[in-house]
Amino acid sequence: MDKIKKQFLDIFDLSPEIVLDLPLIMLVGQQKLYIENHKGIKNxxxxxxxxxxxxxxxxxxxKELVVEEIREDCLFISGNIVMIQYEKRGGAV
Structure with missing residues (x-):
């Protein structure tokens, strides 16, 4: 994060995920998942x-993954979640 963006976040007390369009992921145990700032379901x-x-x-x-709810700004997934992985566009991890 560059210095100007950091100062902007500090001055206005903003969350980085909002300003930088980063995903916010909340995992509750292995059964519930909440994601903000998504761009849709690919597969x-x-x-x-x-x-x-x-x-x-x-x-x-x-196993038994289910999209419980999908909104423009967030989505909810349930099931037995065993792995979370990040993939850059273009296929590199």
């Missing part, structure tokens, strides 16, 4: 969900 099946974010993808693996 979905029962054991893997690939979510588009600003500069890449978040991949959630598990």
């Amino acid at each position: 979905f099946d029962n054991d893997k969900i690939k979510i588009s974010i600003n500069k890449g993808y978040l991949i959630f693996s598990g």
